[in-house]
Amino acid sequence: MTNSSGTIAAEPEPIALDWSKTALVIIDMQRDFMEPGGFGETLGNDVSQLARAVKPIGAVLAAARDSGMLVVHTREGHLPDLSDAPPAKVERGAPSLRIGDPGPMGRILIRGEAGHDIIPELYPLDSEIVIDKPGKGAFYATELTDVLQKYGIENLLVCGVTTEVCVNTTVREANDRGYRCVVISDGCASYFPEFHEMGLRMIKAQGGIFGWVASSAAVLEAMETTKTLA
């Protein structure tokens, strides 16, 4: 990765990023959220709504790998004994299966089960970082702060699912810790298209109260332009 910067055509305004201090953070692209029979579907959601984010994420992931950018994948899930799963989370609502119950892809939202794994299209390379998180935010009860500090990261390109839950929570946590966050609009998705839209609007409103929002095409163009100038 060179020390060069690129300017992303983002909202509410363009942002210049030093790529050497930027990481791509891919939130929870797990079978449990993306596929029938997983956690997302047990909550009554139409999981097909999330498929649209896969291609845009794949394109940015390929560019990040090409350029040597730090790539971080996250997975939401719990230890098999549920010791990191608050009863308030496990007992909430009326899902068809609860966290820890056996389902068609193994126990729902449990580390090590098939459903907890990342979808094949976006599977992490051995060299990439995978953060297991018990909460919605990627900073809570994880080593993410230490990892980002170790690599000198100041800026995050954030994508994944779902826009209004784990992406938003992570961006808010990151913003409070001083990271510049650019959320990739078409690289995020929600079971509720209106929540996706509002989730993005909340981030970029008020002069970018939590961060910036840009399309995958805008991010790729900024990365490509930098490469051409290098």
Ligand code: C5J
């Ligand atoms: C949810 C997530 N929606 N990854 N998790 O419970 O957004």
